[in-house]
Amino acid sequence: MKIAVTGATGHLGGKVVEQLSKEIDKNEIVALVHNKNHATRLIDAGYEGREIDFQKQATLVGSFQNIDTLIYVASKTYSVFDRVRELENVLAAMKENQVKNLVAMSFIADQEDNPFIMSPFYGYLPRRLAGTKLNYAIAKNALYADPLVPYLPELIERKGLIYPVGKQAMSFITLDDSAEAMAKMALNEEILKSRRTYLLTQARSYTMPELGAVMTEVTGHEIGYHPVSVEEFGKIYASEGDGDELASMYAGGAMGYLHGLSDDFAHITGHEPEAMEHFLKRNYRK
Numbered sequence: 001m002k003i004a005v006t007g008a009t010g011h012l013g014g015k016v017v018e019q020l021s022k023e024i025d026k027n028e029i030v031a032l033v034h035n036k037n038h039a040t041r042l043i044d045a046g047y048e049g050r051e052i053d054f055q056k057q058a059t060l061v062g063s064f065q066n067i068d069t070l071i072y073v074a075s076k077t078y079s080v081f082d083r084v085r086e087l088e089n090v091l092a093a094m095k096e097n098q099v100k101n102l103v104a105m106s107f108i109a110d111q112e113d114n115p116f117i118m119s120p121f122y123g124y125l126p127r128r129l130a131g132t133k134l135n136y137a138i139a140k141n142a143l144y145a146d147p148l149v150p151y152l153p154e155l156i157e158r159k160g161l162i163y164p165v166g167k168q169a170m171s172f173i174t175l176d177d178s179a180e181a182m183a184k185m186a187l188n189e190e191i192l193k194s195r196r197t198y199l200l201t202q203a204r205s206y207t208m209p210e211l212g213a214v215m216t217e218v219t220g221h222e223i224g225y226h227p228v229s230v231e232e233f234g235k236i237y238a239s240e241g242d243g244d245e246l247a248s249m250y251a252g253g254a255m256g257y258l259h260g261l262s263d264d265f266a267h268i269t270g271h272e273p274e275a276m277e278h279f280l281k282r283n284y285r286k
């Protein structure tokens with residue numbers, strides 16, 4: 001059996017490879033990497049690395065040989081066109097190589113009237129897969145909890161969260177938990193054959209005052225909630241390159257679209273997801 005993971009040098013894909021290696025032999029795992037220079041750690045650790053470019057179908061066709069199951073972690077782009085082309089290239093290469101099983105990453109913001117600029121892709125993905133003959137399971141992630149850790153010093157300085165989501169709650173999942181669930185989904189025949197979506201969230205969600213209270217407890221600094229407008233949010237983070245894109249995501253959040261709760265994680269893994277308080281305490285360094 002061979003399981004291949006895309007985005008294997010990235011935050012999520014790297015953790016998926018790590019989680020898979022707890023369950024199966026290294027020689028059953030193929031790390032699909034974009035830039036081999038980013039993959040020296042994986043190659044040195046003994047993983048087979050194959051180079052791909054999602055935008056070049058021939059590279060996918062060549063690299064999907066003798067793969068039984070693909071775990072598709074999408075690239076990080078805010079171009080819906082590029083992302084759809086990426087998926088289409090992946091599906092064509094799977095067909096050519098008769099790869100039968102797919103675990104595909106998705107995101108909670110997939111509603112048809114969601115203003116998040118990538119929501120068209122997340123709406124497209126399940127509908128597109130439903131028209132294939134693949135065995136597939138979709139791992140629909142809530143917001144990653146991990147970026148909150150390096151954000152804490154800024155929040156301490158700001159004395160509060162500023163997400164423009166009003167009174168709405170948001171749901172989170174840690175990268176480790178998402179990766180564990182995705183690895184277990186790829187190894188579970190029943191799940192692979194289910195052709196359905198699994199929503200990966202922590203056991204509870206948070207309004208922003210609730211999240212601020214958890215952060216206050218963890219850091220010992222007062223972190224409240226002082227929301228800015230969607231436009232201001234975009235401007236504040238414009239220098240990071242994706243201010244407007246993130247602002248569009250929180251505009252959806254203000255409509256309740258970053259909220260959802262499910263016990264799929266516990267059903268897949270047999271244990272509870274890591275709670276926000278525990279995760280932040282474990283990772284925050286004063």
Ligand SMILES: NC(=O)c1ccc[n+]([C@@H]2O[C@H](COP(=O)([O-])OP(=O)(O)OC[C@H]3O[C@@H](n4cnc5c(N)ncnc54)[C@H](OP(=O)(O)O)[C@@H]3O)[C@@H](O)[C@H]2O)c1
Binds near residue numbers: 007008036074
């Ligand atoms: N749920 C959430 O809250 C949340 C938050 C952030 C992101 N996401 C989504 O989660 C996914 C993974 O995020 P991440 O943080 O793990 O991203 P990341 O660390 O940037 O990793 C992306 C991976 O994709 C690879 N890649 C980029 N362009 C490629 C191409 N043309 N062909 C093949 N591989 C390519 C990168 O390889 P190189 O480094 O070698 O280019 C890298 O390994 C993304 O789709 C992102 O949009 C979700």
